[in-house]
Amino acid sequence: MSNTLSAKERLAIGRAAMPELKGDERSRNFEEVNLGLGADLALSEARRCLQCKNRACVAGCPVGVSIPEFIDALACGDLPRSAQILRGDNALPAVCGRVCPQESQCEALCVRGIKGEAVAIGYLERYVADWAMNHPDQLLREKAPKVSGKSVVVVGCGPAGLTAAGELARLGHAVTIFEALHDTGGVLRYGIPEFRLPKEIIDREVALLSELGVTIECNIIIGKTLTVAQLRDEFDAVFIANGAGLPTMMNIPGENLKGVYAANEFLTRVNLMEAGRREDSSTPIIKRREVAVIGGGNTAMDCVRTARRLGAERAMIVYRRGELEMPARAEEIKHAKEEGVEFVMLTAPTAILGTEDGWVSGLNCQKMELGAPDQSGRRKPQAIAGSDFELPAGVVINAVGTGANPLLTATAPEIALNKWGNIVIDAEAATSIPGVFAGGDIVRGGATVILAMGDGKSAAAAIDGYLKKK
């Protein structure tokens, strides 16, 4: 099959819609919402790509996927080659195809988006990645890299760590990942719900990395089980990607009432420990009719949609700015609305209210209005005097953010940190200790999966350069 349509013919094709489970059906189960494109839809979507020479979309991708090339191979019907191109650039394409905010990255720069709708690059990425997972026998064998004789240890098995590990293994280095939790994936597993990223996808992506020769050991907490100094003795280079840490408290009254969760605890219980998802899970979770989630990011959306699935009749997002200012992906907001989530906008909680016996009963809130833009460029919310009101809720989830994980850095005082406890790196991802690199949320604070992956990829290149000079 060739991909020789004229520009006019390509322009005539409309953007594929993602088939998905119906909102009312899915709001009571944990099945994946997006079903993925079928072969015909994927092919027609791939043909929409104009194959621009300047590859604007690639510049928008933190890991620099060769987007026009993998789409062209797909449009030609050559899935093995498409998969090879995609996997060569991206260690976790089935994950990215599901959770990347394409609309603000690659697709935002797509030429077709100027006058119409961008090519659905994310849907195509997912299609090709899923095909590759389901057709291991048809994949083009990767040429085994020349063994470098150098070893690298990666701290943390989340998106940054997995990406760096894949890149480094392809460069011929012996890679070991140490993970603190009992399972792989980091935030992909404990943070992102099943209905957005099935755990099976993580298992399969990780299995592909293992095939590349990456060794993964769980239950090892760097800073506790082993120190950074020990890692430096044992390995030629260290990549720290141990992720975000403890929740940022809101410092309003009532945060320690029963039924108040930090997003990480709520999501970890459900995602990692399967509370509420499996009848026989031995980890409990508090379910209530009314659940208020404070925050407007993807984590807040994950929490509120999970709460809905756990049976909340009124699952609410409480956010101090407006919907336009929300950092969450447009798709998450749309999906949440379809599932019956209520958006309580321009509302800031000032206190969490409780019953006499210490249970959450609701939020005391203040209405806000938007003023002049602040440093982040978003309009700054200001309280409207006398606008206090109460919002009933039996569970309150704080999804306003997380700090830096202190366990590793507390035992490695020689690593320079910024005032928030995040590791400081230079343009080459290097920390203040030679041979020790870092990336992902431990450097950025709370960011996205794809930015962490981008860090993993660029750190891998820097580590490779360092090892060659060593």
Added chain:
Amino acid sequence: MFEVVSNEILAENLHKMVLSAPRVALARKPGQFVMIRLAKGEERIPLTISDADPAAGTITLFIQAIGASTRRIVDTKVGDSIRDVAGPLGKETHIIKWGRVACVGGGVGTAVLFPLVKALAEAGNQVTTIIGGRSTPQIILSDELSQFSDTFLVATEDGSLGTKGFVTGPLGELLADPERVPQAVFAVGPVPMMRAVAEMTRKQGIETIVSLNPIMIDGTGMCGGCRVKIGTETKFACVDGPEFDAHLVDFAGLSDRLTSYRKEEAVCQTANDCKIGRGVGK
């Protein structure tokens, strides 16, 4: 996988388990704990490391099996394995030579107390250990504790062993005796016991350390479930603790949060018993 090297029944529902965990054994300091998950689908449970043998690569845990999850853990046979053991977690106990110290343990807390008693004795302190329980069967680790204690006292609520009443009885006598009054007190046990000890020593300004057992999920400084109010600050027991200055702990808040899952735990015998099965079994 972490092999069970030995599994001994010390008393009713009390097991001494030795696990092969070489890395944990090497890194472990008194006061620290491990997160244990028996198998897939099981919960993560924090358990204090009672002892470690770095040469043999083993750690020793005293496990009181009264929740469903801990019951399944102690049912693991020698030669079989526990899927996940992660640690050592938490800060180590600040051990110095105070001179005279008192170690007070109640119920499950007695198992947590053991490594402290041992470390304090090894640091040259004169240790008075006071342990308590409802009745004789709940008095655990007497032999192990008395081995490292200069004075070893027992209190039972029914008077079947030692003094009749609570641990606060013998402790009160100790605090009132200028010859024997300790420079530091370590207390581990049910929240009301730790709270009572804290109130007793507060008046005399005696440094008092308690090891807290809040709800914990990951134990690695991520979820925030183990938060406790210490003075005016919110602290996380898994990274800032588990030991805190007893005179600053918000015991009422801690105690209340521990009842968060009482409804879910209704299948267990008593709320207190169940704490061990809900991530608070240290």
